[in-house]
Amino acid sequence: xxxxxxxxxxxxxxxxxxxxxxxxxxxxxxxxxxxxxxxxxxxxxxxxxxxxxxxxxxxxxxxxxxxxxxxxxxxxxxxxxxxxxxxxxx
Numbered sequence: 715x716x717x718x719x720x721x722x723x724x725x726x727x728x729x730x731x732x733x734x735x736x737x738x739x740x741x742x743x744x745x746x747x748x749x750x751x752x753x754x755x756x757x758x759x760x761x762x763x764x765x766x767x768x769x770x771x772x773x774x775x776x777x778x779x780x781x782x783x784x785x786x787x788x789x790x791x792x793x794x795x796x797x798x799x800x801x802x803x804x
Contacts, residue, residue, distance in 0.1 A: 740773060740781065747771040748778070752785055 740748065751759065751767045759767060759782065768778040787797040 740771065740777070744771045744773060748781055748785070752782065752789075757786055757789065758782070 747770055748767070755767075756763065764778055764782070765775055768775045771778065773781075791797050
């Protein structure tokens with residue numbers, strides 16, 4: 715839990731230094747970090763991992779979670795699965 719709180723503090727400190735591009739969506743460098751974590755680490759990161767990814771990318775946790783949700787839906791569609799998680803019997 716200590717890491718999580720420290721991470722949140724770091725994000726709050728960075729919030730004042732985010733570029734205008736972040737307000738319009740992640741930059742290429744941020745997308746590279748997000749894609750790497752999506753493909754190599756986990757498609758559904760836990761809250762602590764999400765916080766660390768957000769800090770690394772210089773995004774808020776909310777922006778990072780939204781990106782992962784959209785990317786997961788895109789990945790599921792590309793795999794021929796429904797875009798939202800459902801029961802296997804649906």
